[in-house]
Amino acid sequence: xxxxxxxKLAPVDQLGLLLAQIADLEAQAEIIKNQIKNEGEGSVxxxxxxxxxxxxxxxxxxxxxxxxxxxxxxxxxxxxxxxTAVITLKVTSR
Numbered sequence: 001x002x003x004x005x006x007x008k009l010a011p012v013d014q015l016g017l018l019l020a021q022i023a024d025l026e027a028q029a030e031i032i033k034n035q036i037k038n039e040g041e042g043s044v045x046x047x048x049x050x051x052x053x054x055x056x057x058x059x060x061x062x063x064x065x066x067x068x069x070x071x072x073x074x075x076x077x078x079x080x081x082x083x084t085a086v087i088t089l090k091v092t093s094r
Contacts, residue, residue, distance in 0.1 A: 016091045 009017070036044055037053055044051040067077055 012091060015089075016093065019091055020093075 036051060039053070041053050041055050044053065
Protein backbone atom coordinates (compact mmCIF):
# COMPACT_ATOMS: atom_id res chain seq x y z
CA UNK A 1 0.00 0.00 0.00
CA UNK A 2 1.05 3.58 -0.47
CA UNK A 3 0.34 6.73 1.54
CA UNK A 4 -2.61 7.75 -0.63
CA UNK A 5 -4.56 4.52 -0.11
CA UNK A 6 -3.63 4.11 3.60
CA UNK A 7 -5.57 7.25 4.62
CA LYS A 8 -8.89 5.83 3.31
CA LEU A 9 -9.65 8.61 0.88
CA ALA A 10 -12.53 8.34 -1.53
CA PRO A 11 -11.42 6.97 -4.91
CA VAL A 12 -12.04 10.34 -6.57
CA ASP A 13 -9.78 12.00 -3.97
CA GLN A 14 -7.08 9.37 -4.60
CA LEU A 15 -7.37 10.01 -8.33
CA GLY A 16 -7.23 13.77 -7.85
CA LEU A 17 -4.05 13.53 -5.78
CA LEU A 18 -2.40 11.24 -8.31
CA LEU A 19 -3.37 13.49 -11.21
CA ALA A 20 -1.91 16.50 -9.37
CA GLN A 21 1.37 14.62 -8.84
CA ILE A 22 1.43 13.57 -12.49
CA ALA A 23 0.83 17.17 -13.61
CA ASP A 24 3.75 18.36 -11.45
CA LEU A 25 6.02 15.63 -12.80
CA GLU A 26 4.99 16.32 -16.41
CA ALA A 27 5.75 20.03 -15.94
CA GLN A 28 9.21 19.17 -14.57
CA ALA A 29 9.79 16.74 -17.44
CA GLU A 30 8.79 19.37 -20.02
CA ILE A 31 11.33 21.85 -18.60
CA ILE A 32 14.10 19.25 -18.81
CA LYS A 33 13.03 18.17 -22.33
CA ASN A 34 13.24 21.78 -23.51
CA GLN A 35 16.72 22.16 -21.98
CA ILE A 36 17.90 19.06 -23.84
CA LYS A 37 16.22 20.10 -27.12
CA ASN A 38 17.85 23.54 -26.90
CA GLU A 39 21.26 21.87 -27.07
CA GLY A 40 20.46 20.90 -30.66
CA GLU A 41 20.28 17.74 -32.71
CA GLY A 42 22.29 14.68 -31.74
CA SER A 43 22.86 12.19 -28.94
CA VAL A 44 22.70 13.06 -25.27
CA UNK A 45 24.43 10.75 -22.80
CA UNK A 46 23.73 10.40 -19.11
CA UNK A 47 24.90 7.89 -16.53
CA UNK A 48 21.67 5.89 -16.74
CA UNK A 49 19.97 6.91 -19.99
CA UNK A 50 20.76 7.99 -23.52
CA UNK A 51 18.61 10.33 -25.58
CA UNK A 52 18.52 11.44 -29.18
CA UNK A 53 17.32 14.82 -30.42
CA UNK A 54 16.23 14.77 -34.05
CA UNK A 55 14.62 17.37 -36.25
CA UNK A 56 11.87 16.47 -38.71
CA UNK A 57 8.91 17.95 -40.51
CA UNK A 58 5.37 16.66 -40.19
CA UNK A 59 2.63 17.38 -42.69
CA UNK A 60 -1.03 17.13 -41.77
CA UNK A 61 -4.17 17.71 -43.81
CA UNK A 62 -6.85 20.08 -42.55
CA UNK A 63 -9.84 17.96 -43.55
CA UNK A 64 -12.38 20.67 -42.77
CA UNK A 65 -10.59 23.14 -45.05
CA UNK A 66 -10.30 20.57 -47.84
CA UNK A 67 -14.00 19.69 -47.58
CA UNK A 68 -14.93 23.36 -47.62
CA UNK A 69 -12.65 24.12 -50.60
CA UNK A 70 -14.02 21.14 -52.52
CA UNK A 71 -17.60 22.10 -51.63
CA UNK A 72 -18.29 18.63 -50.18
CA UNK A 73 -21.89 18.43 -49.00
CA UNK A 74 -22.50 17.89 -45.28
CA UNK A 75 -24.53 14.77 -46.10
CA UNK A 76 -21.52 13.15 -47.80
CA UNK A 77 -19.26 14.03 -44.87
CA UNK A 78 -21.82 12.55 -42.45
CA UNK A 79 -22.09 9.38 -44.56
CA UNK A 80 -18.35 8.67 -44.14
CA UNK A 81 -18.01 9.91 -40.55
CA UNK A 82 -17.75 7.51 -37.63
CA UNK A 83 -19.26 8.18 -34.20
CA THR A 84 -18.04 6.38 -31.09
CA ALA A 85 -19.25 6.51 -27.50
CA VAL A 86 -16.86 8.21 -25.10
CA ILE A 87 -17.03 8.20 -21.30
CA THR A 88 -15.25 11.16 -19.73
CA LEU A 89 -14.26 11.69 -16.09
CA LYS A 90 -13.18 15.18 -15.08
CA VAL A 91 -11.61 15.71 -11.66
CA THR A 92 -11.30 19.19 -10.16
CA SER A 93 -10.14 20.39 -6.77
CA ARG A 94 -12.73 21.63 -4.30
